[in-house]
Amino acid sequence: MAVMEYLMTHFTHPSVDEIYTALSPKYPTLSRTTVYNTLKLFVEQGAAQMLTIDEKMTCFDGDVSHHAHFLCKRCGKIYDLPLSDSAKEVLRMDMDGNAITEVHQYYKGVCKKCLEKDNMTN
Amino acid sequence: MAVMEYLMTHFTHPSVDEIYTALSPKYPTLSRTTVYNTLKLFVEQGAAQMLTIDEKMTCFDGDVSHHAHFLCKRCGKIYDLPLSDSAKEVLRMDMDGNAITEVHQYYKGVCKKCLEKDNMTN
DNA sequence: AATCGAATTTGAAATGATTACAAATTTAGA
DNA sequence: TCTAAATTTGTAATCATTTCAAATTCGATT
Numbered sequence: 001m002a003v004m005e006y007l008m009t010h011f012t013h014p015s016v017d018e019i020y021t022a023l024s025p026k027y028p029t030l031s032r033t034t035v036y037n038t039l040k041l042f043v044e045q046g047a048a049q050m051l052t053i054d055e056k057m058t059c060f061d062g063d064v065s066h067h068a069h070f071l072c073k074r075c076g077k078i079y080d081l082p083l084s085d086s087a088k089e090v091l092r093m094d095m096d097g098n099a100i101t102e103v104h105q106y107y108k109g110v111c112k113k114c115l116e117k118d119n120m121t122n
Numbered sequence: 123m124a125v126m127e128y129l130m131t132h133f134t135h136p137s138v139d140e141i142y143t144a145l146s147p148k149y150p151t152l153s154r155t156t157v158y159n160t161l162k163l164f165v166e167q168g169a170a171q172m173l174t175i176d177e178k179m180t181c182f183d184g185d186v187s188h189h190a191h192f193l194c195k196r197c198g199k200i201y202d203l204p205l206s207d208s209a210k211e212v213l214r215m216d217m218d219g220n221a222i223t224e225v226h227q228y229y230k231g232v233c234k235k236c237l238e239k240d241n242m243t244n
Numbered sequence: 245a246a247t248c249g250a251a252t253t254t255g256a257a258a259t260g261a262t263t264a265c266a267a268a269t270t271t272a273g274a
Numbered sequence: 275t276c277t278a279a280a281t282t283t284g285t286a287a288t289c290a291t292t293t294c295a296a297a298t299t300c301g302a303t304t
Contacts, residue, residue, distance in 0.1 A: 270280085
């Protein structure tokens, strides 16, 4: 499936629309609904993960390993970061008798690149 | 403001609708828009934080201290958890030259109570 | 307590991402 | 080629959130 290929080759944490827009020229009959359905399927099967970092839009990550994210509020880019060790531990601990299946960790701020741009214009 | 009082006395991480429904009887003229506006104001001023754990609905927390959350997928309740120390450190570290202003950490799974209910019916 | 401008609140309509669903198309096996 | 099943499509619904202009409330001043 072209959607999976896109996820595997692009590490931009794309939204449904980004994927749709990117694949549309190559697959002119592609519908947005299919992209939604396919991604939903991947998430259910554990082949992709859904990120709800931006409250407006869900985006997707083909890398299902446990890792954290960093959203730059200036440019909107999402970067990968290692998950903090203690966050990982929780997965095994089943804290307080609760069964924990997912760990989500993300940061927000301004990325290096945008900070450098700031400096140049000052 | 009644909205702030609700946030300060209820630790259920309420959605806009929960707040609106709860306050509506006491303030019959209250409109949902006002609840939206008020919460937006609080978040901007740092008096409350917005949680985007559930992709369907935003919810709000009057406790703005750095802490993690745990969403039970069975009953939908959101519990507070301490934030892992290493996650907190990142706030000061400004990782890799990026300026980090927010740390979000949450877990999903099934809470103790729901697990116990499972055992009873088996 | 009447007036007036500013600030807040209201409610209806718009927005926009996501979902539902039925019709159309494609697929694969015989 | 035929046919049933599976997938895809596109339109219409859904639903949380936002916009916005009109209505209301507030507060200071007389």
